[in-house]
Amino acid sequence: MKRVCVIGSGSWGTAICVPLADNGSEVVLWGRDPEKLSDIEKNRENRRYLPGVKLPDAVRCEAELKAALDGADMIVFAIPAQHFGGVFETVAAAAPELLKSVPVVNLAKGIEQKSLKRLSERALEILPETRYVVLSGPSHAEEVGRRHATTVTVASHDLKAARLAQDMLMTDYFRIYTNEDVTGVELGGALKNVMALGVGISDGLGCGDNAKAALMTRGLTEMIRLGMKLGADPNTFSGLSGMGDLIVTCCSQHSRNHRCGEMIGRGMEPGEAEKQVGMVVEGMYTAMAAKKLAEQNGVEMPITEAICAILEGKLSPQDTMQLLMTRAKKRENEDILKRL
Amino acid sequence: MKRVCVIGSGSWGTAICVPLADNGSEVVLWGRDPEKLSDIEKNRENRRYLPGVKLPDAVRCEAELKAALDGADMIVFAIPAQHFGGVFETVAAAAPELLKSVPVVNLAKGIEQKSLKRLSERALEILPETRYVVLSGPSHAEEVGRRHATTVTVASHDLKAARLAQDMLMTDYFRIYTNEDVTGVELGGALKNVMALGVGISDGLGCGDNAKAALMTRGLTEMIRLGMKLGADPNTFSGLSGMGDLIVTCCSQHSRNHRCGEMIGRGMEPGEAEKQVGMVVEGMYTAMAAKKLAEQNGVEMPITEAICAILEGKLSPQDTMQLLMTRAKKRENEDILKRL
Numbered sequence: 001m002k003r004v005c006v007i008g009s010g011s012w013g014t015a016i017c018v019p020l021a022d023n024g025s026e027v028v029l030w031g032r033d034p035e036k037l038s039d040i041e042k043n044r045e046n047r048r049y050l051p052g053v054k055l056p057d058a059v060r061c062e063a064e065l066k067a068a069l070d071g072a073d074m075i076v077f078a079i080p081a082q083h084f085g086g087v088f089e090t091v092a093a094a095a096p097e098l099l100k101s102v103p104v105v106n107l108a109k110g111i112e113q114k115s116l117k118r119l120s121e122r123a124l125e126i127l128p129e130t131r132y133v134v135l136s137g138p139s140h141a142e143e144v145g146r147r148h149a150t151t152v153t154v155a156s157h158d159l160k161a162a163r164l165a166q167d168m169l170m171t172d173y174f175r176i177y178t179n180e181d182v183t184g185v186e187l188g189g190a191l192k193n194v195m196a197l198g199v200g201i202s203d204g205l206g207c208g209d210n211a212k213a214a215l216m217t218r219g220l221t222e223m224i225r226l227g228m229k230l231g232a233d234p235n236t237f238s239g240l241s242g243m244g245d246l247i248v249t250c251c252s253q254h255s256r257n258h259r260c261g262e263m264i265g266r267g268m269e270p271g272e273a274e275k276q277v278g279m280v281v282e283g284m285y286t287a288m289a290a291k292k293l294a295e296q297n298g299v300e301m302p303i304t305e306a307i308c309a310i311l312e313g314k315l316s317p318q319d320t321m322q323l324l325m326t327r328a329k330k331r332e333n334e335d336i337l338k339r340l
Numbered sequence: 341m342k343r344v345c346v347i348g349s350g351s352w353g354t355a356i357c358v359p360l361a362d363n364g365s366e367v368v369l370w371g372r373d374p375e376k377l378s379d380i381e382k383n384r385e386n387r388r389y390l391p392g393v394k395l396p397d398a399v400r401c402e403a404e405l406k407a408a409l410d411g412a413d414m415i416v417f418a419i420p421a422q423h424f425g426g427v428f429e430t431v432a433a434a435a436p437e438l439l440k441s442v443p444v445v446n447l448a449k450g451i452e453q454k455s456l457k458r459l460s461e462r463a464l465e466i467l468p469e470t471r472y473v474v475l476s477g478p479s480h481a482e483e484v485g486r487r488h489a490t491t492v493t494v495a496s497h498d499l500k501a502a503r504l505a506q507d508m509l510m511t512d513y514f515r516i517y518t519n520e521d522v523t524g525v526e527l528g529g530a531l532k533n534v535m536a537l538g539v540g541i542s543d544g545l546g547c548g549d550n551a552k553a554a555l556m557t558r559g560l561t562e563m564i565r566l567g568m569k570l571g572a573d574p575n576t577f578s579g580l581s582g583m584g585d586l587i588v589t590c591c592s593q594h595s596r597n598h599r600c601g602e603m604i605g606r607g608m609e610p611g612e613a614e615k616q617v618g619m620v621v622e623g624m625y626t627a628m629a630a631k632k633l634a635e636q637n638g639v640e641m642p643i644t645e646a647i648c649a650i651l652e653g654k655l656s657p658q659d660t661m662q663l664l665m666t667r668a669k670k671r672e673n674e675d676i677l678k679r680l
Contacts, residue, residue, distance in 0.1 A: 029650035137555030148548050149665055151554035152396070153672050166669055175554075175665050177672040207489050209592050213516075214479030214491035224578070237579040240670045244557035251591050252549050325489055325515050329506055332493050332517040332579045 001026055005072040011049040012107050013078030015145035018175040021056035028069035029061045037061045039099035053145035074103045074168050083262045092127040100129040103161040107135050109189030110282055111289045118186045131161040134182055136189040137240035138248035143240040146208025151175040153240045155185040184236030187227045192246040193283035194290055195219035196257035198307050199250040201317050204265020216250050222301040229297045270311045284311055341366055345412040351389040351441035352447050353418030359514040374403035393485035411436045416441045421450025425462040432467045442470040443501040447475050449529035450622055458526045471501040476524055476529040477580035478588035491515040493659050494565045495525040495582045500601035513559020524576030527567045529585055533623035534630055535559035536589040536597035538647050541657050555591050562641040568635045597623035610651045624651055
């Protein structure tokens with residue numbers, strides 16, 4: 001029987017245990033807080049972050065990191081993006097040989113604020129031989145935990161590692177595609193939160209469905225533009241980790257980013273809106289990081305820039321919409337055409 | 341002052357008069373029914389198909405076709421897809437020289453059932469020198485008529501014609517991009533109705549947001565697959581006429597295709613569901629046409645095939661979902677990768 005160690009006992013870390021166990025593996029769930037972990041173990045449920053989902057029998061909790069990693073055939077990281085680097089360092093120090101020999105699947109989505117680095121870059125600078133795989137796509141943890149049909153992508157430069165991850169994750173409700181474009185898959189997951197914020201602002205302003213669809217589409221275009229500059233394949237962005245995740249984040253009322261944007265669109269001051277949401281609104285930070293990356297790389301990202309201007313209080317949502325609609329006349333896919 | 345003739349006085353034909361007039365043109369609206377036309381003229385409103393939208397002063401109705409076409413600097417067709425060929429023939433016979441000299445912009449979306457032809461193919465076989473332009477993208481007529489922010493694409497092999505159309509249509513709420521990929525833009529508009537039907541079925545089955553986003557994304561992938569075989573640029577499908585229109589059709593409750601699919605997903609017999617909708621559900625016919633085109637061209641379209649099997653009563657929605665989720669393990673963008 002295969003064994004998988006899941007690092008991080010939040011909603012996504014807890015949810016991923018379900019398909020892993022259903023696939024036939026023994027699953028060991030590790031978290032930083034032994035007390036919360038024993039609570040999950042005792043109740044067979046993560047009452048705080050994934051209430052209502054009973055853990056399969058093949059899942060057990062383990063608070064001691066080395067013991068959790070022992071004998072793992074795959075390691076899954078489910079740590080918030082801004083904390084990923086630190087936790088990865090700890091795990092790499094505890095079991096460096098393991099990370100070089102089994103697939104290391106990262107579920108986190110984001111760009112590290114202080115370094116402007118993607119999470120694969122962070123992992124590989126800590127341990128260059130890591131068999132790094134990123135998993136991304138439209139996947140609300142609440143639905144995966146409840147075995148609702150879900151389809152995602154696993155990407156790796158190490159196609160064998162991606163295929164192993166596909167084998168150990170795929171079930172009849174959790175469909176996995178492989179991909180080799182790590183950069184594209186990572187950027188899709190990180191930047192969609194920025195666009196969800198923008199779509200929320202548009203909805204809050206009372207703009208219609210046409211505007212919402214256009215914002216998402218032109219938002220994807222500038223995600224592609226930055227992605228191409230950073231070495232991603234433009235086709236990745238029309239896949240599950242690009243368009244798919246963008247749709248689920250922009251169209252679902254569950255998204256914190258969308259909800260925060262909606263309040264800003266209705267006139268609330270951005271800092272106050274974040275306070276109202278009551279949790280970190282990742283898109284607000286990724287927007288600033290993306291803007292810096294765009295500037296560093298000479299890439300035009302008018303929607304991202306407009307969102308940053310609103311967040312910094314430099315422009316009102318109304319004026320911003322007007323500016324976006326009255327830009328110069330353009331051809332679609334101008335940048336892709338230039339490349340050809 | 342420029343003059344534009346709009347052929348077709350349904351909701352879309354009526355709505356497009358608003359940005360045309362706001363752009364500074366005189367607009368002549370022609371329809372087949374003189375009585376309905378004089379009703380629109382008298383009320384300055386299309387009470388049947390676009391209630392609540394007052395027509396600008398620069399719009400006038402004209403029931404006599406030759407008089408309507410006289411002196412036009414652009415012709416806009418807003419006729420249902422299945423009737424486009426016939427009406428185009430009539431107009432081409434009335435003013436063949438005009439259609440060779442001014443941009444002819446088609447707003448219709450669909451594949452002609454009996455011939456399996458795209459509408460540009462139909463127009464160009466009738467009059468090969470037509471300066472044909474297709475307009476497509478996320479554009480509910482109700483929102484365009486109310487001057488809500490909307491962004492669309494105009495595509496033509498004749499880039500000058502596309503640019504003229506862009507100049508005469510663009511306003512501060514109606515943003516126009518140009519594109520040269522007529523086939524890709526046409527197929528996006530036609531096939532999105534099939535996917536909206538599929539997403540409706542998934543919603544009716546009670547599947548979640550993850551499944552919906554995955555269906556739309558993998559649906560787009562098979563639209564790209566057929567498109568590439570028919571000579572379209574795959575990048576067009578991540579633009580406004582592909583992804584953009586797909587989002588607006590799948591996520592809006594206004595879509596007849598989505599509504600019809602939802603009833604089928606809840607167990608209603610397809611013919612009965614269409615009757616309940618009370619109007620033609622275009623996606624049901626385009627699904628069959630797309631399936632035939634896919635077979636003729638040796639293209640795999642599992643979602644389209646599955647929808648056809650449900651429509652023909654060969655498979656239940658439940659079994660179909662299961663079959664789609666348990667197909668062989670795949671790489672994302674397999675076909676695009678093969679082409680490279």
